[in-house]
Amino acid sequence: MQTNLADWARVSELGQEADEILRRCVHCGFCQATCPTYQVLGDELDSPRGRIYLIKELLEGQEPTQATQMHLDRCLTCRNCETTCPSGVEYGHLIDIGRKIVEEKVPRPLSQRLQRALLRKGLNSPLFAPAYKVGQAVRGLLPASLQKKVVEARPTGVRPDTRHHVKQVLLLTGCVQPTMMPTIDSATIRVLDRLGIGTQVAQGGGCCGALNFHLDDQDAARVQMRLNIDAWLPLIEAGKIEAIVMNASGCGAMVVEYAHHLRHDAAYAAKAQKVVALVRDIAEVVAPHAQALAAQLDTTRLPKRPAFHPPCTLQHWQGLRPLSEDLFVKLGLALQPFTETHLCCGSAGAYSVLQPEISTALRDRKLSQLNAAKPDLVLSSNIGCIGHLQSGTEIAVRHWIEVVDAALL
Numbered sequence: 001m002q003t004n005l006a007d008w009a010r011v012s013e014l015g016q017e018a019d020e021i022l023r024r025c026v027h028c029g030f031c032q033a034t035c036p037t038y039q040v041l042g043d044e045l046d047s048p049r050g051r052i053y054l055i056k057e058l059l060e061g062q063e064p065t066q067a068t069q070m071h072l073d074r075c076l077t078c079r080n081c082e083t084t085c086p087s088g089v090e091y092g093h094l095i096d097i098g099r100k101i102v103e104e105k106v107p108r109p110l111s112q113r114l115q116r117a118l119l120r121k122g123l124n125s126p127l128f129a130p131a132y133k134v135g136q137a138v139r140g141l142l143p144a145s146l147q148k149k150v151v152e153a154r155p156t157g158v159r160p161d162t163r164h165h166v167k168q169v170l171l172l173t174g175c176v177q178p179t180m181m182p183t184i185d186s187a188t189i190r191v192l193d194r195l196g197i198g199t200q201v202a203q204g205g206g207c208c209g210a211l212n213f214h215l216d217d218q219d220a221a222r223v224q225m226r227l228n229i230d231a232w233l234p235l236i237e238a239g240k241i242e243a244i245v246m247n248a249s250g251c252g253a254m255v256v257e258y259a260h261h262l263r264h265d266a267a268y269a270a271k272a273q274k275v276v277a278l279v280r281d282i283a284e285v286v287a288p289h290a291q292a293l294a295a296q297l298d299t300t301r302l303p304k305r306p307a308f309h310p311p312c313t314l315q316h317w318q319g320l321r322p323l324s325e326d327l328f329v330k331l332g333l334a335l336q337p338f339t340e341t342h343l344c345c346g347s348a349g350a351y352s353v354l355q356p357e358i359s360t361a362l363r364d365r366k367l368s369q370l371n372a373a374k375p376d377l378v379l380s381s382n383i384g385c386i387g388h389l390q391s392g393t394e395i396a397v398r399h400w401i402e403v404v405d406a407a408l409l
Helices: 013-022 030-034 036-041 048-059 066-073 080-084 091-105 110-124 128-137 182-194 218-237 249-255 269-276 282-294 312-317 321-330 356-372 383-390 400-406
Strands: 167-172 197-201 244-246 279-281 306-308 377-380 397-399
Touching: 013 048, 013 091, 030 048, 030 080, 036 356, 048 066, 048 091, 066 091, 080 091, 080 312, 110 128, 167 182, 167 218, 182 197, 182 282, 182 397, 182 400, 218 269, 244 249, 244 282, 249 279, 249 312, 279 282, 282 321, 282 400, 306 321, 312 321, 356 383, 377 383, 377 400, 383 397, 397 400
Parallel strands: 167 197, 167 244, 244 279, 306 377, 377 397
Antiparallel strands: none
């Protein structure tokens, strides 16, 4: 693609980076077939190719409008287009740049500013946990729309003391997962304990930074990234941990890009690279021990017909879907095939709140494909996908590590 950058973009680091990405795009349109919003809306400007064109116009000097902002907002950042693109266009990085520039140039309506600020601050607040627990206590009294957002509390079981293990890992528990679905972290700790791996719970900035980053406050997200690095790096350099484990693929996708997001920070660029080098999805940690773990499972307690929904952050961002599914088969899970496994379920962090109509349409489309496989349980590996899918079905949706934990002898 040919570009003719405006003067301000030509001398800007972001402008130069965007130009390099734009020049790879050949407008072939392959991305159209795998873009969730284009599948739902059928609008060229709600496709990767259309959004790329909008960002190109922006960098060439055309003033963005609220319509520009709307089309960029509607992107789920699933990166399905990246795994489809034959030219290697880094669309995810490009839309981050486009959104930042548009946010600086186009004032949002007050209602949008308040909604986004409430999501950013509320989900990152220490008050979130007590407020959510109150919601769980009165869940039956809440309106149906709110009931779907509040996950019913389930017992977490006993967490073993794993400090005696020689091998230790750091577990990033995220900002909302310990409150909404603490069973995931407990199951992770128990399974790793069976494999002779001790778990230390990560301290730092709380959230990995994804919430702030995707809700128009990239600077606040980078503050959280630096706080996390400051908390984790001493453990890494002291040789006290062998990996930073992620059991929410959304968090993993963000943390593996710390080095990219802090690339212009002279004080943290090298530190971020050290952190990123140790990031592992829980499936990556368990996979080498698949045979030993399988021998410790009561297969009669495994679901008979599970279906696995691979989150976009697992399959498109990190490329870990093949490893994960191979692991599940080795553990004795008879995965049921279904169509459109590549498409986003519509969760995408806060997207289900900000774009409810598109999000619900994608959820229902995903569930219709899952239902066709007649599963007795739906598995996934990201809290956002699990909660979102569960809000539209009576079939139980669980993190796969919970299922493995429940089958331990």
